[in-house]
Amino acid sequence: MLKDFLEKRLKEKEILLMTHIVLGYPSFEDSFEIIESMVRSGVDLMELQIPFSEPIADGPVILHANQKSLSHGATVKKCFDFSTKVAQAFDIPFLLMSYYNILFKYGVDRFIEKMARGGLTGAIVPDLPPEEGTDYLSNMERHNLAPIFIFSPTTPYARMKYLASFGKGFIYCVARKGVTGVNTDFSTELDSYLKRCRESTNLPLALGFGVQEKSDMDFLKGKVDIAVIGSQTIRLIDREGVGAVEGFIKNLR
Amino acid sequence: MLKDFLEKRLKEKEILLMTHIVLGYPSFEDSFEIIESMVRSGVDLMELQIPFSEPIADGPVILHANQKSLSHGATVKKCFDFSTKVAQAFDIPFLLMSYYNILFKYGVDRFIEKMARGGLTGAIVPDLPPEEGTDYLSNMERHNLAPIFIFSPTTPYARMKYLASFGKGFIYCVARKGVTGVNTDFSTELDSYLKRCRESTNLPLALGFGVQEKSDMDFLKGKVDIAVIGSQTIRLIDREGVGAVEGFIKNLR
Amino acid sequence: MIDRGYYEGFGGAYLPEILVATFDELEEVFNKAKNDPEFWHEYAEIMSTYSCRPTPVTFAGNLTEYFKGAKIYVKREDLNHTGAHKANNVMGQGLLVKRMGKTRVIAETGAGQHGVATATMAAKFGFKCTIYMGEVDVKRQHPNVFWMERLGAEVVTVREGTRILKDAINEAFRDWVTNMDNTHYVLGTACGPHPFPEMVSYFQSIIGKEARKQILEREDKLPARVYACVGGGSNAMGIFKGFLDDPVELVGVEAGGRGLDSGRHAARLSSQDASVGIAQGYKTYFLQNNDGQMRHTHSVAAGLDYVGVSPILAYLKETNRVRFEAATDKEVVDAMSLTIKKEGLIPALESAHAFVQAFKEAPTLPKEDIILVNQSGRGDKDIFTVADAFADPKWREFIRNKAEEYNA
């Protein structure tokens, strides 16, 4: 199970690193190469986003990657084929991330069955709160996959507990209000938020939205279990090409 | 008196000819030359229009002449000086024609006194019905000048009599509805209209609006006493220059 | 023809003889209608089902707070069908046209507002329609030309004279003297020969009637002052008529253009530049030279850009019943901008003149006082003029791109 895996790893490392990529961006070949470098440079788990035309929770960088990938012909089928391939090829957990319509149109049961068969570990669906996700939750359960839920600074404590009761693997804590890819000011205010998160669940905590460099990672050590890097790698690829990824990740440690 | 003069002339000619010009159009020099040719070629009396910026009863040809004359600098003073000069120089009656505001702003009494002193015979003020013209009428009377009133095909018989009771010299019968300078179809309908005109007054009748050529003149013989030529001479001047006037007028006879 | 429609020497009917019979008929039909209690009812009914009468009176709370003086209320003629008070007049005259059995209407238009209103009325009543519009106005108010044509009206561009409103009026008269048998001339303001000033004011008085009642209902007291812009004077007469017998100060605001000293304005009753004269069939103050020739006028608001003014207003000025002021183009743009930002109301450039003066005076009045501003029309129709008045660079860019698209 994902939780066990993460806890084991946490005995070896002070903080784990999860990276996020948009499948098919800039191309599927590049996606493969990026994943390869990431795994090689010590990433602990990865979030693979199936692009969607209306990614309302994503900021401009990831939004743009979604659109580009789609306009280059990415389909759900290609994303599944690709994900299955990388799950086979690399020995870290892979999560699928997408908006609920992608699952819904595919058929939630079929989608989840396919995930399971493809060797994926869990899923993040940012526009699916548990209230709307009965179907999703039961299927994920059946296939022993981890549904990752999200905490945000606006989430009341009671709701954190409620969300945690459905979550598996870890909780994805959003560092601040807003969308992905905007600078976060990791102030001390974060502490009280993370304290609440910690108290509400015994799942490991991941922190996303705005992690960009080594100093962020260092700052988060001891506070959370997993740091998430999303938009920053896409920015890097746009600026310096796929080859720059490995160095960037290695430097974070 | 104008009426007497006209009646005397009518003993000599079957139909008289009145022409109309806009003072200062195309220039005062040209106006003088035009009048000279007209008198020479046998015009019996003339209507001199002091240009006004809002000549609502005039059609496009005369309207345009009004505007041009004004934009070349015509003023009421210049028009008076000029009219006085021609009244002295030529031995036919001259009438001033203008809109009421020209008289009103000058001072109706001053305007009429000036007319009288300048040797002019009468006036046509197309936007001044007798109801509005008490001041005008008494001053014209005092100076023995002829106020010319207008009949139109829409004027009821009773009103013709009413108008005739104020008119002196002759009555100006408008041949048809509309403004100056548009073709008139001199049909037999005209007969019944002119019959009504004749019955309502013993003043001579002038007919204007649309008289353009010899055949019109011939048609009007025996029907009215005076034919009025207005827009047609302006058109001629615009097309062929001042020199063409004399021939045109001579040909009408 | 007995009642010549004089207001202490102003007004009258200086008509070419050929129109006298037509005016006699019009006067008769109007008098009959006016004395027929059913008629006003019919009129009010059509205004409430075809347009949106009674138009509300809106409390401008933010502006009131901003100026820290009298409570500012706005009478919302902008909410009329076709976007201005002009609808009141044309629908009323339309009912008279039906009574006269005529089948065609003509009208002049400056801003295009009255032209659109007339064309609309003609469509509704099934009349043929020709609109005369000066070439200058056709250029600056083209969207209205577009709508008039869609409404089935023929729009004739007037290229004579100064090629604005007064010249369009002249042309309309020229049409009328030819076609009076089947045609009625729907004059757009409280000017022209009798009975137009009275008749147009009568129809527009619906504004003042409503406003008086509405203010009393809301505030249980009369406004201290009422402001209206003055072009020909119809919206002003309309709202003033509701308060003529009350202890209410009435303020008419004319187009001050580039300033009263500049000579480039259209202030007839609030400047020294006008004098009494007779043109377009009636006697009033005109902006004219010593010879009686009409002068060029100027205003950022096409609807106020006129040489004459209602003879009834001239009379109300001489008797000191109405005070007249002028607002400059610049003041107008500022007042419009402020009204839009503070209240979400978009007055027409014409109407914004009334706001200018109200804004000058509001701070000088006690908080218990009420002032009422007539928002005669909405400004969003005049986007081309307004965008130019605001000198908006994005708008220019947009127009340039649009032109390129059309050239492609």
Added chain:
Amino acid sequence: MIDRGYYEGFGGAYLPEILVATFDELEEVFNKAKNDPEFWHEYAEIMSTYSCRPTPVTFAGNLTEYFKGAKIYVKREDLNHTGAHKANNVMGQGLLVKRMGKTRVIAETGAGQHGVATATMAAKFGFKCTIYMGEVDVKRQHPNVFWMERLGAEVVTVREGTRILKDAINEAFRDWVTNMDNTHYVLGTACGPHPFPEMVSYFQSIIGKEARKQILEREDKLPARVYACVGGGSNAMGIFKGFLDDPVELVGVEAGGRGLDSGRHAARLSSQDASVGIAQGYKTYFLQNNDGQMRHTHSVAAGLDYVGVSPILAYLKETNRVRFEAATDKEVVDAMSLTIKKEGLIPALESAHAFVQAFKEAPTLPKEDIILVNQSGRGDKDIFTVADAFADPKWREFIRNKAEEYNA
């Protein structure tokens, strides 16, 4: 968060977690307001003093005669302040914003209509305001951008996705997840996550409430059919709500664009091209491909050019309470043209869709029947789009000259 706002499987609230608390608050405030009899009173009052409610119902006598069938009545939402039914919704939400103590509003806009309405409301209530508008719409509806800016709103051009309405909605959500503390998102139609569909329909129901009463007063019987255009569905829901419990056939008309076969349309409920999906926070019929990616849509009317549709309408379709039809761009221009010429009414291109279907059906109904068409807005704001739809050469000439003037 208990009531998830489902209509037999349509609707819901598919929210990013960060917005859940904000929606909880909104739902609570809305429910409280809805159950407070004072609130509707306050709402109706502001709509009658700031806008022009009740808007009239106009008998379209000439069109009735022309089609020789049922009596055609038109509900005049075009007479609202800012020119469309959008005012009803924004003013209502504005009152809720005040109750929530928030100080900033944001909104998406397609045609620009809802953006102008929101900016107007913000000016009136003193809120800060940001409007998101797709780049394509900014280009075709620039005058509305001009007015929004004059009203003090910041207009953000959205260059993502298809750069029209749906993309503006996405951007507005992105703003909201950042600024929900002081910001309310004024969604413009009966779509989006619960409680928006219900809330927007609630405010718009003022249309149907009034219309039912007015028709009964005038005709002492109910209309046989009621027609409304359907973009997101707010004006349709608004008028339909007045007649849901009556034996009245309700007809929603979608954008048929270049024709249902062309793929270039925005017909979600009247074509086979849409399927159920979840996007922008709610479940309904979307024009999407088999992967669930949203498709390009097309309509001559920017306000109907949207991939989704009110979940309540989806439900009313499935339960056969409302019939859905589509009107093509060409039919729309023809119906608009006819309505302008015959009645002097200028429906918005959006509203003209409803007229198309009413005109198709009127001749098939007996003369005793009444049909009611919702004229959701006025077309004169959209002169650029309308002039292009009519392909008017004089307009092009005018724009070219204007551009030259700016280049000089």
